[in-house]
Amino acid sequence: MTAPLLAFKNVGYWYTDKQNPLFQSVNIDFHKNTFYTITGTSGSGKTTFLSLAGGLDKAKEGDIEYDGKSIRKMGLGNFRHDYVSIIFQSYNLIPYMTAYQNIASAMAITGKKVENQEDYILKMLAKVGISEEQAKQRVLTLSGGQQQRVAITRAFCCDTDLIVADEPTGNLDDKTSKEIVKLFTDLAHQENKCVIMVTHDPQIAAQSDVTIQLSNGSFRMLQHV
Numbered sequence: 674m675t676a677p678l679l680a681f682k683n684v685g686y687w688y689t690d691k692q693n694p695l696f697q698s699v700n701i702d703f704h705k706n707t708f709y710t711i712t713g714t715s716g717s718g719k720t721t722f723l724s725l726a727g728g729l730d731k732a733k734e735g736d737i738e739y740d741g742k743s744i745r746k747m748g749l750g751n752f753r754h755d756y757v758s759i760i761f762q763s764y765n766l767i768p769y770m771t772a773y774q775n776i777a778s779a780m781a782i783t784g785k786k787v788e789n790q791e792d793y794i795l796k797m798l799a800k801v802g803i804s805e806e807q808a809k810q811r812v813l814t815l816s817g818g819q820q821q822r823v824a825i826t827r828a829f830c831c832d833t834d835l836i837v838a839d840e841p842t843g844n845l846d847d848k849t850s851k852e853i854v855k856l857f858t859d860l861a862h863q864e865n866k867c868v869i870m871v872t873h874d875p876q877i878a879a880q881s882d883v884t885i886q887l888s889n890g891s892f893r894m895l896q897h898v
C-alpha cells in the first residue's frame with residue numbers, strides 16, 4: 674500500500690462542549706487515485722469533517738498529515754494555498770468576472786504556471802463542455818451546471834493533488850449531477866487525484882470508490898467494487 678496523501682491521526686472535534694464531541698479518535702487515510710464520498714444524516718458532521726480535511730478548520734485533538742507533514746505545523750493557510758482545491762455547492766466564483774478570468778486569477782493566486790495560459794484554460798474548459806464563447810462571458814450568465822463545471826475546471830487548473838467538494842451537485846438536476854460526478858471520477862482516476870466529496874445522494878455515493886458513512890460520531894468505510 675502506498676503512503677496516504679492525507680491522514681487523520683486520532684482527530685477529535687467539538688464546537689462548544691468538549692464533553693460531547695462531534696467525533697473522537699478518528700484515524701482515516703485518504704489516497705491518490707481515489708474518489709471518496711462522505712455520507713450521513715443531516716447534522717452528523719459531514720461538512721465539519723470536510724472542513725478539517727480541507728484545512729478550513731483545525732482539529733481540536735490529534736492532527737492531520739498531508740504527505741506525512743502536520744498541516745497544523747505547516748499552517749492551515751499554507752496548506753490550503755499550496756495543496757487543496759475546494760469546491761462548494763454555491764460554486765464560489767467571482768460573478769462579475771468571466772469563466773476564463775475566474776480560473777486565471779485562481780492560477781495567479783496559487784502560482785500555477787503554464788506556457789500558454791489562454792490556450793490551456795480554454796482547452797480545459799472545452800473538456801467539460803464550456804465553449805470559448807461561454808468562457809468569455811461573465812459567469813453570472815451561465816447555468817448552474819455550467820458554473821459548477823467552471824469551478825471544477827478552476828480546481829483542475831490549479832492542479833492540487835487534493836480536491837474537497839461539499840455537495841457540489843446539490844443545486845443541479847439529475848442529468849447534470851451525473852455529468853459532474855463523472856468529472857470527479859475522471860479527476861481521481863485519470864489525473865491521479867484524491868477527491869473527497871460530501872453528498873446526501875446514495876446513488877452518487879455508490880459511484881465513488883469508497884464511501885465513509887458518518888453516524889453518531891462513528892465512521893464506517895464502504896468499499897465499492
Ligand SMILES: Nc1ncnc2c1ncn2[C@@H]1O[C@H](COP(=O)(O)OP(=O)(O)OP(=O)(O)O)[C@@H](O)[C@H]1O
Nearest residue numbers: 688689695713714715716717718719720721722873
Ligand atoms: N459553527 C458552529 N457552532 C456550533 N455548532 C455547529 C456549528 N456548525 C455546525 N454545528 C453543529 O455541528 C453538527 C454537525 O454540523 P455539520 O454542518 O458538520 O453537519 P452536516 O452533516 O454537514 O449537516 P447537513 O447535512 O445538514 O449539512 C450539527 O449539530 C450542527 O448544528
